[in-house]
Amino acid sequence: MKETMKLLTQVASVLFVAWIGTGKAAAQAKPFPGPDVPQIYQRLLPQIEKIPMFDHHAHPGYADDADVDAMAAPPGSAALRERDTNPELVAAAKALWGYPYNDLSAEHAKWLIQKKQEVKKQRGNAYFTDILDKLNIEKGVANRAMMADYLDPKRFPWVFFADAFMWPFDNQREAARNGDEQVYIPLQEKMLHRWMQQEGLTKLPANFPDYLAFVTRTLEDNKKKGGIAMKFEVAYFRSTKFSDPPRERAEDIYQRFVAGGIPTEAEYRAFQDYIFRFLVREGGRLHLAVHVHSAVGIGDYFNLSESNILNLENILRDPRYSDTTFVMIHGGYPYDRQAIWLAAVKNVYLDTSETEILLYPSEFKHLLKQWLETFPDKVTFGTDCFPYNEALGAEESYWLGVQSSRTALAAALAEMISEGEVSEAQALQLAHMYLHDNAAKLYGEMK
Ligand SMILES: [Zn+2]
Numbered sequence: 001m002k003e004t005m006k007l008l009t010q011v012a013s014v015l016f017v018a019w020i021g022t023g024k025a026a027a028q029a030k031p032f033p034g035p036d037v038p039q040i041y042q043r044l045l046p047q048i049e050k051i052p053m054f055d056h057h058a059h060p061g062y063a064d065d066a067d068v069d070a071m072a073a074p075p076g077s078a079a080l081r082e083r084d085t086n087p088e089l090v091a092a093a094k095a096l097w098g099y100p101y102n103d104l105s106a107e108h109a110k111w112l113i114q115k116k117q118e119v120k121k122q123r124g125n126a127y128f129t130d131i132l133d134k135l136n137i138e139k140g141v142a143n144r145a146m147m148a149d150y151l152d153p154k155r156f157p158w159v160f161f162a163d164a165f166m167w168p169f170d171n172q173r174e175a176a177r178n179g180d181e182q183v184y185i186p187l188q189e190k191m192l193h194r195w196m197q198q199e200g201l202t203k204l205p206a207n208f209p210d211y212l213a214f215v216t217r218t219l220e221d222n223k224k225k226g227g228i229a230m231k232f233e234v235a236y237f238r239s240t241k242f243s244d245p246p247r248e249r250a251e252d253i254y255q256r257f258v259a260g261g262i263p264t265e266a267e268y269r270a271f272q273d274y275i276f277r278f279l280v281r282e283g284g285r286l287h288l289a290v291h292v293h294s295a296v297g298i299g300d301y302f303n304l305s306e307s308n309i310l311n312l313e314n315i316l317r318d319p320r321y322s323d324t325t326f327v328m329i330h331g332g333y334p335y336d337r338q339a340i341w342l343a344a345v346k347n348v349y350l351d352t353s354e355t356e357i358l359l360y361p362s363e364f365k366h367l368l369k370q371w372l373e374t375f376p377d378k379v380t381f382g383t384d385c386f387p388y389n390e391a392l393g394a395e396e397s398y399w400l401g402v403q404s405s406r407t408a409l410a411a412a413l414a415e416m417i418s419e420g421e422v423s424e425a426q427a428l429q430l431a432h433m434y435l436h437d438n439a440a441k442l443y444g445e446m447k
Contacts, residue, residue: 033418040414040424048406048431052138054439057159057291057329057353057382058398060128060142060151062120063390067145070161071187071233073298079358084392092396096134109391116393125150131395135402138436141382143231143291145191153226157443159291160222162230162279163237164191165215166272168204169257174237174268180299184236204258208251211258212278219282228443229289229327230279235307236297242273242315250274280315284323287446294339295330295354308332309339316348323347325446330354330384333367340371343378349442353382356401361408368434369412373421376430380439381405409434 061068081088084104093099097115101108120127129152132140142148142156167174167188175185195218196204205211219230234240253271257263263271283290294309296302309332316326324347331350332339342348350371356364371379383401387394413427422430 027420029420031419033415037411037414037418040417041410043424044413044427044431045406045410047428048410048435049136051432051435052136053381053402054436055137055140055353055383055385055398055401056327056351056380056439057143058140058385058394058401059144059387060131060140060156060385060394060398061144061148061387062150063387063393065148065387067148068387068394069143070145070163070191071184071236077300078298081360082357084388088400089392089396092399093391096131096395096399104391113390116390116395125152128152128394129155131398135398137398137402139440140398141228146194147226157228158222158226159229159231160227161191161233162219163232163234164188164195165218165279166234166275167237168192168211168254169268169271170260170262173262173265178301180301181237188237206258208254211254215275215278216282219279219286219288223286223288227288229291230283231291231293231329232276233293233297234276235293236299236302238269238272239303239306240292240294240308240311241306242276242312243270244277245270245274247274277315280321280324283325284321289325289327289442289446291327291329291351293330294328295333296358304334309335309342313342316342316345321347325349325442327351327380327442329382331367331371331379333358336367337370340374340379343371343375349378349380349438351380351382352405353384353401356404356408357384357397361404361411364404364408365411365415368408369415372412372430372434373416376433377438379434380442381435405435 059068080086090099090102090104093104093112097112097119099112099115101111104112123130128150132138132155138155140156141159142151143159143161145161147153147156147158167185171185171189175182196202196214198221199214199217201214205214222230250271253263253267257267280290282288292312294307294312296304297307309328312328315321326348328339328342328348328350331352332342333355336355339350343350352368355367359367383398383405385394385397385401388397409431413422413431416422417424417427
């Protein structure tokens with residue numbers, strides 16, 4: 001005890017010298033920001049704008065490109081800021097294209113559509129690279145059904161979809177559950193057939209080992225085609241709580257239903273639980289990150305409690321998957337306060353895409369601040385840009401995502417500086433980590 005006290009005294013004196021050395025008292029953090037927040041914000045924002053970004057999750061592409069996602073949006077209720085009445089979209093069109101009007105009425109939107117067509121003609125395959133350059137995005141992940149030849153793979157790393165492997169049987173009952181599933185499930189069937197086509201299969205393999213070999217081959221080939229991760233949007237189709245059935249059970253279900261017949265819900269889920277875990281394990285073995293949609297979703301029937309990010313905790317904390325890099329896409333919102341604690345696991349990362357659009361910067365700033373105060377080395381930036389329609393394209397949603405994230409980040413860091421949590425230099429370091437370095441490092445390390 002005495003020794004410990006002596007040691008503490010020594011440490012304290014060293015620390016005291018360090019404080020004096022910096023010429024700035026590193027006192028205890030304050031519970032309120034000071035009046036200097038707006039000035040600090042003004043100083044930080046232009047420096048943040050200069051940081052080249054790694055957009056960890058987005059759906060770049062033209063509005064008429066069916067491959068931009070593996071699923072479609074059913075008619076559902078969009079949050080206020082996501083509606084096409086959002087006046088910020090006019091600001092996006094002005095910033096990107098010099099749009100001369102102050103609204104997006106059908107008449108005025110024609111100008112925008114025509115302008116984009118002209119630029120597309122002029123710039124060809126450089127069109128979307130130009131958008132990245134304009135916004136200072138160094139790399140923009142393209143989470144797409146298939147890659148497009150008009151996206152430069154050096155700038156747009158591909159993230160493909162892996163859910164379809166979990167729906168190989170007769171899906172009548174699955175699709176009949178509600179109007180959303182009627183839209184989603186046939187698209188999953190289509191995706192599975194595209195993977196089969198890619199691998200030269202005209203029908204499903206007759207036995208289970210061959211089915212797993214087909215899954216693995218698809219992952220390997222997608223990696224060769226430039227894939228850096230597999231994405232699950234399984235939360236749209238079923239609960240994200242995965243049990244741990246033995247291989248024999250999955251094999252038995254496969255053998256009984258591969259040629260026809262409808263498995264019971266319990267049987268289908270058990271089969272899917274096995275396949276999900278198989279994919280997660282293969283992700284570790286093949287160095288493909290596993291991206292999981294972990295937040296609230298669109299549509300009328302998205303089940304928030306069944307898709308709660310904490311449902312995945314048994315998977316994320318399973319030592320058998322410690323070689324797999326997980327990225328919790330959309331950071332579990334609105335369970336973001338819980339989500340950040342999952343990033344305590346060394347191979348688990350969070351992404352803020354979609355959240356920066358759902359929330360206004362004044363609210364998104366609180367989420368970012370809490371995350372940066374907890375595991376700043378595990379949080380990454382994303383836009384979730386998407387071509388909603390011809391006028392409101394991926395281009396405009398890129399812009400909104402970038403502006404929202406930069407302003408919220410500058411505001412969160414300004415408060416942290418003012419409250420004495422970090423120095424200005426440390427804050428800029430955190431900005432680099434969030435906007436670029438954490439994601440870049442994650443893929444650099446995985447190779
Ligand atoms: Zn997305």
